[in-house]
Amino acid sequence: MAYQDQEILKEYCNSISKLKKECLNEGLTEREFQELYFKSLKFINMQNIPTGRQQNRFFTNRTFLLMGILIVTCVVYNYKILYSGIVCNLQEYIYPGLRLLRRISIPFISLFPSLTEYYHETCLIQNPFFTVVDMDCWPCSSVSNIREVQNPKPVSQQQNAPFIYQADQIPMGIDSIKSFYEKNKNVIDKEQPKILTNNMKYETPDGMLSQLQKGEKNLYIWKFNTMNTARVLRQVISRPKVVPKFGQSTERFLIIDTRQESFQVPDTECSFSFLLLLNGSRTISLEPAAECKHQCKSLKVDLKESYLLWYNWWYWRPKVQPSNGNITMVAHIGSYC
Structure with a gap:
């Protein structure tokens, strides 16, 4: 077998030598012959080898x-x-x-603080027709009032009944809000420069403070949803004792109300929510969710300054009612997952 291979190889070499001699006689250079030879080998390789x-x-x-x-x-x-x-x-x-x-x-x-905008993403428009089919309403069906707790502990996932307690929070009025903004102006202007006014348009913090000094009657909803702004806000509003160490949402709200009109509290990211009054007093009514209106009843509580209301947003939707006094309300809203 090896002898036959040698004969075939020898015959092939003789054929190439003969072909080379004929090409040189016809005027081709040796370099042109080499290029032509290698192109023919490449063509044969592409035709035969890849077939399988x-x-x-x-x-x-x-x-x-x-x-x-x-x-x-x-x-x-x-x-x-x-x-x-x-x-x-x-x-x-x-x-x-x-x-x-x-x-x-x-x-x-x-x-990487710049990634915070992807950490929290909200819908541009809420679906007003969304309902939960066959929602279990037993957590709110047995609740008849909002009780006050003297020494609350961190809540568990089973704590669905609303309650209030007096928090260890220093009151914050308009002057405190102004000092907070001026101290953290660089961070706030960069990450949270928009404040929703009267649920119609957005205002800057400077514009809001200017309107408050003029005595204009407005409702301001200031949303904080970045890590840096949540960190500076925690320096003046500490984590409530009912909220466990891990799980508090980055999303926070500061609400400033000078209109003395009813308004709906913003929906929070997590279902376990709290409303802390930093200044003034208001009447808070907890309206049951549409799916549970046939089993649960509305609740109402007079929330005083430095008091915190804990509720489950899944079953109750809070609404702020005007109070007898003409004091500006400043409230902090957060949630826990």
């Missing part, structure tokens, strides 16, 4: 295509079964999973 690979690739692509068609067909014909299985088995892991992701992301947000 192309066939294998064809059969592989065809196999994947058939498998894809089969999978899509199975999904289409069993859509309801698959959807029900996914919803039933994964729904209880959604909030724990998001909570774990939130804790993991905090160190990265601290290192």
Whole structure:
């Protein structure tokens, strides 16, 4: 066998030598012949060698295509079964999973503050027709009043009944808000420069303070949803003792009301929410969610300065009512997941 290979190789070399001699006689240079020779080898290699690979690739692509068609067909014909299985088995892991992701992301947000805008994302328009089908309303059906707690402890996930208590919080009026802003002006103007006025337009902090000094009657909702602004806000408003050490939402609100009119408290990111009065007093009514109006009743409480109202936003929607006095209300709103 080796002898035959040597003969074939020898014959091939003789043929190439003969071809080279004929090309040189016709006027080709040796360099041109080499280029022509290597091009012919490359052409032969492309024609013969990939044939098996192309066939294998064809059969592989065809196999994947058939498998894809089969999978899509199975999904289409069993859509309801698959959807029900996914919803039933994964729904209880959604909030724990998001909570774990939130804790993991905090160190990265601290290192890269510019990523904070992706940490909290809200809908531009809420769906007014959204309702929960067959919502379980037993947590609010047995609640008849809002009790006052003397020495509250950090709440658990089962603490659904609303309550109030007197917090260890220094009152904050307009002058305190102004000092807070001037001290942290660089951070606030960069990250939270918009304040919603009368639920109609946005105002700057300087514009809000100017209007307050003039005595204008407005409602200001100042939203804080970045890590840096939440950190500076915590320097003047500490974490409530009912909120566990981990789990407080980055989203916070400062509400300044000089109109003495009723308004709805903003929805919070987490379902467990609190409203802390920093200045003034107001009557707070907790209206049951639309899904639970047939089982739960409205609650009302007179919230004084430095008092905190804890409630579950999933079952109650708070509404601020005007009080007898003509004192500007300053409130802080936060939530816990």
